[in-house]
Amino acid sequence: MRHQVGMTDEPIHLASIAWERGKRADFPGKYVREHLWHFAGGARLGASESPFLTPESYRDNAKLDPEKLYVATIASSHMLTWLEIAFAMEIDVASYLDSAHGIVDELKDGVYWVSEVILHPKITYGPRRSTTVAAEERLHDLAHEQCFIEQPTKTKVTVRAQPA
Numbered sequence: 618m619r620h621q622v623g624m625t626d627e628p629i630h631l632a633s634i635a636w637e638r639g640k641r642a643d644f645p646g647k648y649v650r651e652h653l654w655h656f657a658g659g660a661r662l663g664a665s666e667s668p669f670l671t672p673e674s675y676r677d678n679a680k681l682d683p684e685k686l687y688v689a690t691i692a693s694s695h696m697l698t699w700l701e702i703a704f705a706m707e708i709d710v711a712s713y714l715d716s717a718h719g720i721v722d723e724l725k726d727g728v729y730w731v732s733e734v735i736l737h738p739k740i741t742y743g744p745r746r747s748t749t750v751a752a753e754e755r756l757h758d759l760a761h762e763q764c765f766i767e768q769p770t771k772t773k774v775t776v777r778a779q780p781a
Contacts, residue, residue, distance in 0.1 A: 632656050634664075654681075684719055684731055691734045691774060692717035694766035695757075699738075702759050709743035716779075731772050739779035753778060 636652035650666035664681045692715050703710050715738045722732040740753065748756070757776045761767055767774055 630657055684721060687731055687772075688717050688719035688734050691767055691770070691772070692736055694764050695736060695760050695774065695776075696738070698764040698767075699756055699760035702756055702763070703748075706756075707746055708748050708756075709745035711741045711743045714739045733773040733775060736774065736776045737779050738776065750778070 633655040634652060635655065639649040639651070652664050654662045654664050656662075662681050664683070664686070666682055696713050696715060700710060700713065715736050717737065718735045719731045720733040720735070721729050723729050736757075738757075742748070754776075757778070761774060761776075
């Protein structure tokens with residue numbers, strides 16, 4: 618059975634991307650990389666191209682870029698899947714903090730991709746029921762198998778759990 622995000626048969630509008638030529642309009646072949654992401658529900662984020670891929674004079678390190686958002690999306694969806702599994706097993710999770718990293722590699726001839734996302738979850742448990750290190754690792758394996766964002770990606774996802 619095929620479902621769209623939101624579990625309906627109709628596609629759901631989730632995001633709009635808005636870009637304008639802006640301050641470099643007078644320079645042939647030059648353009649700003651800054652743009653806006655508008656999400657359903659009203660959230661708005663300023664975005665830009667990755668500083669890794671952008672000439673120095675065009676960089677805006679304060680903006681979010683697709684690579685950062687890609688890493689955050691994988692980390693967030695992995696965490697939410699992990700929490701779903703843990704709470705279904707009645708594990709008392711108090712907090713989950715992840716400092717996710719992305720590795721950008723060159724495929725060939727100047728074509729780059731996010732080849733790996735490394736998750737560094739630090740999980741603390743409540744007093745009612747915690748788990749062992751081995752069981753926590755198994756929960757991460759299950760989350761990887763069940764996460765509908767993580768599963769279809771070519772990017773390798775590695776978990777390096779942090780001690781609580």
